Amino acid sequence: MAANKTRVIVVGGGVTGVGIIRDLALRKIDAILIEQGDLGHGASSRFHGLLHSGARYALNDPAAAKECLEENLILKKIAASCIENTGGLYLQHELDDDSYLEDWQKGCLEAGILTKEISAKEVLKNEPFLSKKIKRAFLVPDATIDGSRLVWGNVDHAIKYEAKVFTYSKLDKIIIENNQVVGAEIVNTLTGERTYWECTIIINAAGSWADQVASLAGLELDLVKNKGTLLVFNQRFTSRVLNRLRRPSDGDIIVPHNTVTILGTTSVNIDNPDRAEPTSEEVDTLLSAGQELIPNIHSLRILRAYAGVRPLLFDMQHGEEQDGRNISRDFIMIDHGVRDSLAGLISLVGGKLTTYRLMAEKTVDYVANLLGERKPCLTKDVPLIEQEGAFHSGRKFSTYLEKYGEKGALLEQYLKDSPEKEAILCECENVSYAEVELVASWDSTNNLDDLRRKTRIGMGTCQGLYCSFRSLGTAWENLKKKKEKPLVQLITFLENRYKGQKSVLWESQLRENELT
Ligand SMILES: Cc1cc2nc3c(=O)[nH]c(=O)nc-3n(C[C@H](O)[C@H](O)[C@H](O)COP(=O)(O)OP(=O)(O)OC[C@H]3O[C@@H](n4cnc5c(N)ncnc54)[C@H](O)[C@@H]3O)c2cc1C
Structure with a gap:
């Protein structure tokens, strides 16, 4: 089989994985990231949205409180x-x-x-x-x-420094020779196409799926x-x-x-x-x-x-009594070379979004050492958006730069050529026709739900009732080039929106919603 080559494969496109790929890229360590769905479709977009000051942990976990405070200040800067x-x-x-x-x-x-x-x-x-x-x-x-902006900000920055990122790409098999990871088989979840990568290290940053990834190597994680x-x-x-x-x-x-x-x-x-x-x-x-x-x-x-x-x-010492709130939210790195005699597989469990950068720094310090690399971590000082003047002392420079990072410049150019497209398509979230058209044309946008995560269409009061249809019409030419048919995309989009609504509706509201 023809295989591609890289040194590190990061599995999982949540905030942990994207923090790691950016850190690796800034240290110029050749790496790829694979994500089975769209970026941030796990806990990193299904969280509270709180950048902790550490006060929540001040009583029970002083070390975590200090880490949160330090990272809170770093993230406000970068x-x-x-x-x-x-x-x-x-x-x-x-x-x-x-x-x-x-x-x-x-x-x-x-x-x-x-x-x-x-x-x-x-x-x-x-x-x-x-x-x-x-x-x-x-x-x-x-x-x-904003978890979605944070995830994309890290990935866009990593790609700028030559990392490769593949969405809708699932780790399906870990290839092992003589107790050492030597490669991976990856399946495209939209097309079923399989690719093979040789590598030295796989970093399992698959969040709540980390036990499933470990099981591909025949190992257990008690999550x-x-x-x-x-x-x-x-x-x-x-x-x-x-x-x-x-x-x-x-x-x-x-x-x-x-x-x-x-x-x-x-x-x-x-x-x-x-x-x-x-x-x-x-x-x-x-x-x-x-x-x-x-x-x-x-x-x-x-x-x-x-x-x-x-x-x-799972903390074996506390056995069955554990409910989620009693278990530490600390981050744990497991080197399966040390724990299970399988060199080249590292699993990460736990942590908080607030401390994702620090988790990535510690992980990449460890992995770099295994690879014999000595370059220092740069993520603390280099901002996600390097464009000069973009954010001076936190002051907003341009709405599109704020929302789409350096890709915002593409939108500004697009609007110079077609100023009428600044008209608003989604009134709830203030999304323009230009945004919907341009973002739909990006390779990383595979369907209407990807478009939603990037632009915020469908996230406001109408929950997609108006803007999903308008977006489909506006971006039809681009959406019909994607793997799924546009009408299938629309149905999936509306079904996903309905999933979140059905537990909060009752009586006439529920009946009305079922009918629309
Ligand atoms: C309800 C809730 C509220 C929270 N609130 C906060 C908060 O306010 N502030 C805060 O700091 N933290 C908060 N957290 C914690 C925070 O959300 C998580 O720590 C963080 O998002 C974890 O990111 P992750 O990348 O590790 O996991 P995830 O975001 O879940 O990413 C893992 C990714 O791995 C992918 N994956 C799995 N298997 C494979 C495979 N085989 N191949 C390829 N990809 C795969 C998944 O699709 C997924 O996208 C909250 C968590 C929850 C659940």
């Missing part, structure tokens, strides 16, 4: 286009325990997290939806982060797959990230994100990450918990619910 510096509030409700507050304050102080108390009266002035039962409030340097459900409301009813000041529990974080607000999350262990769907019971649990902070939450319009899966490593 990934400014993906972050909205909203700030965060920790809120103590009348029902919450004073002793927790004291310990939390001590933890923040030790981790170096600056907190500033403001009066409940002042908080209510800026956050009118909040409960009057808030006793005390503290400002922290939390922010919000706990912990599902978290989140609700999306059709408006921003808070200006800052709100955290409940109590031991972490269901429904205690509210995040303003782009045009919407996200409330989450729950914690339930499941078997299959491909079947992680929100349930009506979880929606009720979240609304009951959220009501304590936002009393009229039941009268606010919910757009949809979605669920993400946290891969956590």
